[in-house]
Amino acid sequence: MVSSELADAFDPTRVILSLYDQDIDSFPAKVAAHFDKIFASKDAFDEIPSLHTIDPRQTDRRLVSFRAMIQDTSPSPEMYLARHSNGKCGGWGLVDDSGTEDIDYSDLRENTVLWAVSVPGESPWVGGDDAPRPLFPVSHPHKFPVPEHHFGVQVKLYDTSQSDSLKSTDAVTLVGILTLESLAEESDSPNALPVLTLHVLFTRELPITIIPRVFPYVPAVSSVRVLREELISWMADEGLGGDKDAAEWVLLNIIGTVQSRTPPLLPLSLTLSRFPASKTPATTPNLSIVLSHLLPLLVTLPLSLETLNNSSFSPESKDEDLHSGRLQLPRGSVCVITEGGVTEGDVFDRGVRNLRALQEMMTNQTLEYIFPFSRFTFPTDVVCLVLSEGKKSTFFQTSTNVRIQPKDGCELYGSAVKLPSPESLAMFRDLVGGAKTGKVTQISESVAEYIQEDFVAERKSAPTPAEAVTSDDLIHRMMVARLLTLSMHQSEVTTEIWERVKVLERARCERLKA
Structure with a gap:
């Protein structure tokens, strides 16, 4: 039976107005605590509709959840009227409907404005939404690291304890009120186009595995060692031409995380050498497909002269707007880099900078953000796996080099990947995810x-x-x-x-x- 408090929460505007107690300084934290408590249980939280499924043009001010990566924390804070002249609550997109309002400047407060995007590289099996496309036209595509369908939202936070804890590339679930508004910095412009805007009620930090995992894991059917061998065999057969030794090294690679920065205990970066290039351009290696069924966050980065010379791997601020780079990825991501698409030609200055940025991520787990008059280095936690045709990587120094030895006649591209039973696949994911948190x-x-x-x-x-x-x-x-x-x-x-x-x-x- 659904409680009346839970049912009421799906009309967040009415709840905020009913909670209002005139104490405008403590009220944002009160609102966050109220909604967070109502949706504390998984069953209650799962009832919140996903932002993917809502068209704000048809249903304004709906309560939604959005699993997102924080992409840009640089927008300036916005001033909002926390208490209207009629005594009613302000903030969360609430406006005075009386038609006239005398502003008392002592009632002005700041909210934090961010930009958040759908989580880059999130595997389709994670959300259970079959990777839905947004119902609203995508805006600001330059703010998404991976050139695939996605969407982003302007985020407004009123509780400073929430906003202070959010950093670029954090993966979080944002729960709030969805509206269509102009960008905060364009609010006075008559030609400003509306963007999806989420007035946050509360946030939930996501684990490095996106879906919570347990370490140590005790499977119900078989021992961990037997399950581990089954996993390695499947990875080898479907992604590496039957090479079980290479598959075991890949397993060790993908479970890596930053254990410590002082002293440095960083993930293992791995080159699979003698990995043949695809005969067809832009073909995804079977190994990437296999890993996408195991990992919640996987990005395949096919290197080519076009990619190196004409795209950006590091985020860069242009006209006070942070454009994302291909390496702006949430912690826990695995990045598969293929070198087979690089043909003869010149690597220009941008290409050299891109290669340097990727090497820096492999070696030190850091990524440089570029601003007009400065550069700042931010920590990362991204595992890198390089597929190289040669005896070693052409461009990168990695922790380990493993020469792949596929069986004769085995295809590493384009062949259908045979999935294990749903039960086995679920245990494989538990094994890999749990190891990553251990x-x-x-x-x-x-x-x-x-x-x-x-x-x-x-x-x-x-x-x-x-x-x-x-x-x-x-x-x-x-x-x-x-x-x-x-x-x-x-x-x-x-x-x-x-x-x-x-x-x-x-x-x-x-x-x-x-």
């Missing part, structure tokens, strides 16, 4: 001692000094050991896992020699 605790003293003694022994047994493992090799193996531990949904590195890392590394190095 943390590895401190390595026990006994295991640390084992690793140290093993490292010393391996150095002594090297045929020549040039072939001896180095301290950089040790750091790399420790990174892989952490990822391998997480992929098994464990929180502590064991000697067994360390030995498995050495096996993976030996096999990888042998392939590179071939």
